[in-house]
Amino acid sequence: MSTRRGVAGRSAAAAGERVLTAVVPVWLDRADHEAAHRGCHASALLWNRCVAWLREEWRAGRRPGREDVRRFVTALPAAERPVHAHTAQAVAYDLWDAVETARARRAGGATGVRLPWREKAYRPLVFTRNFGWRTGPAGGLSLSLGRGRRRITVPLPVFTDREGVVVDPGRWGEITLCWDGDARMWALHVSYRSSVGTAPDSPAGRGEERVVTVAVDEGVINPLTLVHRAPDGVHEVTVINGRSGRSIKRGRNKAVGRLSSMMSRCRNGSRRHRRLAAAKRKTRSRAKARLRDFNHQVTAKAAEVVRAAHDRHQGAAPDGVTVVVRVVVGDVRGIEQRTARRRRVHRSTRQQLSQWDRGTHEHQLAYKTGLEVEHISEAYTSQSCPRCGRRRKVRGRWYACGECGLRLHRDAVGGVNILTLADNDGTLVPVGPSLAVRVTYLRAQPGWGPLQRALHSRHQRARGRAGAGRRGSP
Ligand SMILES: [Zn+2]
Numbered sequence: 001m002s003t004r005r006g007v008a009g010r011s012a013a014a015a016g017e018r019v020l021t022a023v024v025p026v027w028l029d030r031a032d033h034e035a036a037h038r039g040c041h042a043s044a045l046l047w048n049r050c051v052a053w054l055r056e057e058w059r060a061g062r063r064p065g066r067e068d069v070r071r072f073v074t075a076l077p078a079a080e081r082p083v084h085a086h087t088a089q090a091v092a093y094d095l096w097d098a099v100e101t102a103r104a105r106r107a108g109g110a111t112g113v114r115l116p117w118r119e120k121a122y123r124p125l126v127f128t129r130n131f132g133w134r135t136g137p138a139g140g141l142s143l144s145l146g147r148g149r150r151r152i153t154v155p156l157p158v159f160t161d162r163e164g165v166v167v168d169p170g171r172w173g174e175i176t177l178c179w180d181g182d183a184r185m186w187a188l189h190v191s192y193r194s195s196v197g198t199a200p201d202s203p204a205g206r207g208e209e210r211v212v213t214v215a216v217d218e219g220v221i222n223p224l225t226l227v228h229r230a231p232d233g234v235h236e237v238t239v240i241n242g243r244s245g246r247s248i249k250r251g252r253n254k255a256v257g258r259l260s261s262m263m264s265r266c267r268n269g270s271r272r273h274r275r276l277a278a279a280k281r282k283t284r285s286r287a288k289a290r291l292r293d294f295n296h297q298v299t300a301k302a303a304e305v306v307r308a309a310h311d312r313h314q315g316a317a318p319d320g321v322t323v324v325v326r327v328v329v330g331d332v333r334g335i336e337q338r339t340a341r342r343r344r345v346h347r348s349t350r351q352q353l354s355q356w357d358r359g360t361h362e363h364q365l366a367y368k369t370g371l372e373v374e375h376i377s378e379a380y381t382s383q384s385c386p387r388c389g390r391r392r393k394v395r396g397r398w399y400a401c402g403e404c405g406l407r408l409h410r411d412a413v414g415g416v417n418i419l420t421l422a423d424n425d426g427t428l429v430p431v432g433p434s435l436a437v438r439v440t441y442l443r444a445q446p447g448w449g450p451l452q453r454a455l456h457s458r459h460q461r462a463r464g465r466a467g468a469g470r471r472g473s474p
Pocket of ligand 1: 385386387388389390401402403404405406
């Protein structure tokens with residue numbers, strides 16, 4: 001997307017700024033609602049045409065690039081792309097991003113990765129600054145669907161950054177209009193530049209850099225385990241508990257399953273059928289909101305751990321030394337695909353794996369720390385003893401080494417090993433008898449903490465000052 005910068009970042013960045021996204025619900029009138037839906041379908045058709053064209057090119061042995069895809073889209077007659085030229089261009093670039101991601105994963109050794117091929121029925125509409133969207137004279141926001149078509153007009157979204165300051169349109173970038181099918185609601189995703197939460201610019205070129213690695217082990221039961229070496233040499237392990245996340249999913253799966261079986265017993269299109277379908281959507285959308293909250297709780301805690309690791313090392317470092325944090329995640333991509341083929345895993349385990357919010361966690365962690373997340377193969381990291389290196393199968397939540405007598409939480413074992421891998425360029429070197437581990441457990445609980453409550457009321461006050469109305473009123 002764009003360059004980000006955060007906790008004394010590794011990523012190259014625009015001075016002290018990063019791009020964040022605010023999600024603002026909007027209510028469209030009937031005509032706009034229909035026009036937006038038509039636009040989303042048209043955008044999906046465009047995507048499908050691009051995919052078909054790309055695959056045809058590849059079959060013919062040609063290797064089109066990013067700009068070729070863009071040219072293909074913009075060369076289509078206007079009647080065949082009933083959206084703004086920039087919206088169409090965004091479809092092309094998104095598709096190209098998907099191609100590059102798939103290629104990078106293949107290059108990284110992931111198996112079962114396919115280049116884009118699926119037909120889409122729906123795609124959100126992207127509006128670029130000044131061309132796609134602009135603020136209207138009456139204070140509204142107008143979104144263009146292309147020349148000669150009526151614009152979609154909504155009240156100007158008002159939102160604040162993490163400091164509670166209203167973000168004015170001068171800082172906005174791209175805006176995406178998205179339909180949430182479960183909640184049956186439109187939302188604007190407004191990207192904006194922010195310097196909040198970023199570290200001051202480190203004096204480049206001056207002084208020496210010290211790299212501190214934070215290893216992240218992702219799991220189904222405990223979503224994130226973070227490990228780094230404290231300045232005193234002790235392996236600092238933080239296990240973030242995910243029990244409430246699992247219970248939300250279990251509750252949703254049960255309720256949806258029950259509703260589905262009730263639906264299967266009544267006539268398609270009947271009143272009862274429609275009611276049950278609505279209940280199912282509502283269940284899904286509620287669980288989605290709770291899970292979103294839960295995931296943010298998990299990653300906010302993880303980002304806090306990363307920040308604290310940085311600050312501790314910076315505090316312990318001699319003058320002139322800049323501490324730089326590197327976040328390395330054990331790569332488990334591809335596990336879901338493999339489980340579908342090899343039926344050795346129990347059905348409920350497969351369901352757990354497929355509903356694992358791993359990608360979301362990585363994305364949010366990168367977003368909240370402003371750092372790039374690196375991946376490293378996590379082969380054998382859960383089976384090897386971090387002290388003596390002996391490999392064994394593990395059962396249960398505890399790892400006990402028969403060789404050296406080490407007894408450690410299973411997630412901590414994985415985390416310490418990922419850290420060793422990252423610090424030794426991918427080879428698993430046992431830490432040796434000096435291994436000391438400190439484990440902290442954090443629980444990500446749904447619901448608001450005191451800080452979030454305070455932030456919310458600050459946002460509401462700021463919105464009030466900016467003259468924003470209540471939810472939904474223009
Ligand atoms: Zn051992």
